Amino acid sequence: xxxxxxxxxEAHAHAILRWSDDSAHDIDETARYPLMTEAIRQILVEKxxxxxxxxxxxxxxxxxxxxxxxxxxxxxxxxxxxxKARLLANAKEAIADLGIPEVDATHLIVVENTETxxxxxxxxxxxxxxxxxxxxxxxxxxxxxxRSRVVREPRAVxxxxxxxxxxxxxxxxxxxxxxxRYLVLPMRPPGTEGWSEDALAxxxxxxxxxxxxxxxVPAQAHAG
Amino acid sequence: MSxxxxxxxxxxxxxxxxxxxxxxPGHRRIPSYIRGKxxxxxxxxxxFPNPEELAYGFDGLPARHLYRVRFQQxxxxxxxxxxxxxxxxxxxxxxxxxxxxxxxx
Amino acid sequence: xxxxxxxxxxxxxPIDTSDHAIxxxxxxxxxxxxxxxxxxxxxxxxxxxHIEDLAPQDYDRPYFERWAEAFCDLLEEKGFTSRAEIEAxxxxxxxxxxxxx
Numbered sequence: 001x002x003x004x005x006x007x008x009x010e011a012h013a014h015a016i017l018r019w020s021d022d023s024a025h026d027i028d029e030t031a032r033y034p035l036m037t038e039a040i041r042q043i044l045v046e047k048x049x050x051x052x053x054x055x056x057x058x059x060x061x062x063x064x065x066x067x068x069x070x071x072x073x074x075x076x077x078x079x080x081x082x083x084k085a086r087l088l089a090n091a092k093e094a095i096a097d098l099g100i101p102e103v104d105a106t107h108l109i110v111v112e113n114t115e116t117x118x119x120x121x122x123x124x125x126x127x128x129x130x131x132x133x134x135x136x137x138x139x140x141x142x143x144x145x146x147r148s149r150v151v152r153e154p155r156a157v158x159x160x161x162x163x164x165x166x167x168x169x170x171x172x173x174x175x176x177x178x179x180x181r182y183l184v185l186p187m188r189p190p191g192t193e194g195w196s197e198d199a200l201a202x203x204x205x206x207x208x209x210x211x212x213x214x215x216x217v218p219a220q221a222h223a224g
Numbered sequence: 225m226s227x228x229x230x231x232x233x234x235x236x237x238x239x240x241x242x243x244x245x246x247x248x249p250g251h252r253r254i255p256s257y258i259r260g261k262x263x264x265x266x267x268x269x270x271x272f273p274n275p276e277e278l279a280y281g282f283d284g285l286p287a288r289h290l291y292r293v294r295f296q297q298x299x300x301x302x303x304x305x306x307x308x309x310x311x312x313x314x315x316x317x318x319x320x321x322x323x324x325x326x327x328x329x
Numbered sequence: 330x331x332x333x334x335x336x337x338x339x340x341x342x343p344i345d346t347s348d349h350a351i352x353x354x355x356x357x358x359x360x361x362x363x364x365x366x367x368x369x370x371x372x373x374x375x376x377x378x379h380i381e382d383l384a385p386q387d388y389d390r391p392y393f394e395r396w397a398e399a400f401c402d403l404l405e406e407k408g409f410t411s412r413a414e415i416e417a418x419x420x421x422x423x424x425x426x427x428x429x430x
Contacts, residue, residue, distance in 0.1 A: 027352075027353065029426055030423045030426055030427065032419075033354055033355075033393070033394055033397050034352075034353075034354040035419040035422055035423055036397050036401070036415065036419055037354040037355075037357050037358050037361075037397060038354070038357075038419075038422055039415050039416075039418035039419045039422060040358075040361060040400065040401070040404065040410070040415060041357060041361060042418060042422075043409075043410045043414060043415065043418060044361060044365075044404075044409065044410070047409065047410070049365065049370065049409055050361060050364040050365065050368075051364075054360075054364045054367075055357060055360045055361055055364060056360075058359075058360035058363050058364060059356045059357065059360050062356055062359065062360070063356070122337075124255050124257075124335070124336060124337030124338075125253060125255060125334060125335060125337075125377075126334070126377055126380065127392070136351060136359075138348055138349075139345070139347070139348070139349040139392070140344050140345060140346050140347075142392045143344060143345065144336060144339075144341055145341040145342055145343065145344045145345075146344050147336050147337065148336045148337065148338065148339040148340065148341035149340075149341050149344070151255075151257065151312060151337045151338055152257075152301050152304075152337070152338045153305055153306075154306070154310070155305070155306050155310075156305070157344065160343060160344050160346065161344075161346055167306075167307045168307075170307070170309045170310055170311060171306065171310045171311075172310070172311050172312070172313065173297075173310075173311070173312045173313070174312075174313045174314075175255065175312065175313070175314045175337065176315075177253045177254070177255060177314050177315055178253055178269070178272070178275070178290055178314075178315035178316075178317070179269070179270075179272050179290065179315070180269055180290075180292070180315055247330040247331075250378075251374065251377065251378040251381060255335055255337045255338075256330070256331040256332075256335050256337075257337045257338040258337075275374045278372050278374035278375070279372070279374040279375055279377065279378035280375075280378070281372075281375065300338075301338065
């Protein structure tokens with residue numbers, strides 16, 4: 001095989017991977033980490049450790065993930081008290097009943113926010129996160145600042161996200177240092193009576209399910 | 225994995241426990257800030273292969289018992305800035321826990 | 330005694346709460362790690378250990394960059410490839426890209 005021609009072809013094939021939002025970013029494929037990743041990909045595929053198709057398929061799955069999976073689970077818990085009870089007792093079984101295939105809730109624990117308890121999740125040792133429910137963690141969750149500070153001064157950190165809690169509320173931090181993964185079930189905000197499950201699901205942001213914010217009804221919903 | 229290969233559980237919810245104070249080298253999933261601290265077993269999480277061994281290519285068996293332990297924030301941090309009822313939960317493997325009464329402070 | 334990655338409780342500055350897009354190479358990296366894991370050729374615990382064993386200046390790299398460095402170490406430890414082989418291929422790919430019309 002002509003090594004150079006092979007590599008040129010591979011490099012060209014890689015260049016067709018674009019930003020999924022179709023924005024006009026220039027990808028510098030000669031920067032260290034794009035090069036390193038492509039080099040590893042070529043080597044592992046050539047040696048038969050992985051297949052190019054598997055890599056492509058996994059990327060497609062990542063990009064196709066719904067942003068509303070977590071919100072769907074929360075919305076169902078808000079409208080169905082029996083489901084909520086099952087969710088808090090055994091997340092795996094309750095979520096399996098909903099029939100959401102991409103969620104592996106084997107080690108998921110759902111923790112409930114109430115009038116007296118507010119939960120917030122971190123992984124101080126790395127960045128463990130309920131990926132099968134929420135997708136990839138945000139940059140701030142993985143940051144030194146969050147990982148260092150939220151265990152020691154959770155109320156100050158929550159304030160940076162715009163969340164302030166009365167002293168009568170217990171703030172409960174969950175450091176996901178082992179096999180369990182945590183999802184916060186936020187309180188249903190007032191002013192959402194009669195809303196459809198779909199509307200409720202879209203109200204629940206990822207940040208609410210990590211526990212740094214609470215769901216808010218947009219101002220225009222109060223009209224009429 | 226045969227249940228007979230897993231030892232009986234040493235702790236139950238409500239037990240007062242102390243995290244062993246030690247700093248062995250290698251891959252450990254017990255943050256230093258919690259080592260030596262006193263907490264309460266909140267629930268049993270199951271038995272899992274030991275990550276300290278999985279990290280080096282061993283099978284981590286027999287599985288170790290994992291407990292969710294709840295700590296008062298004021299018991300962890302000097303000058304914690306918040307109410308005394310704020311808490312922190314972590315999962316701790318059985319071999320990192322001792323009954324609280326065993327420790328003389 | 331406290332290792333660098335074990336940062337719970339350490340002093341730190343304000344949190345940048347903005348969202349960042351994930352670069353294509355980072356998705357490819359995630360997919361490759363997942364593909365090896367799915368075949369039980371590597372464990373999440375092994376990658377974590379390699380990340381923890383990085384020198385502080387490498388640990389301080391952005392998240393996926395430190396994953397990439399740790400992944401190289403993991404692959405070399407397992408004998409799947411070597412840093413030298415990876416670096417050589419990186420140079421070849423770079424040359425091929427730069428040779429494009």
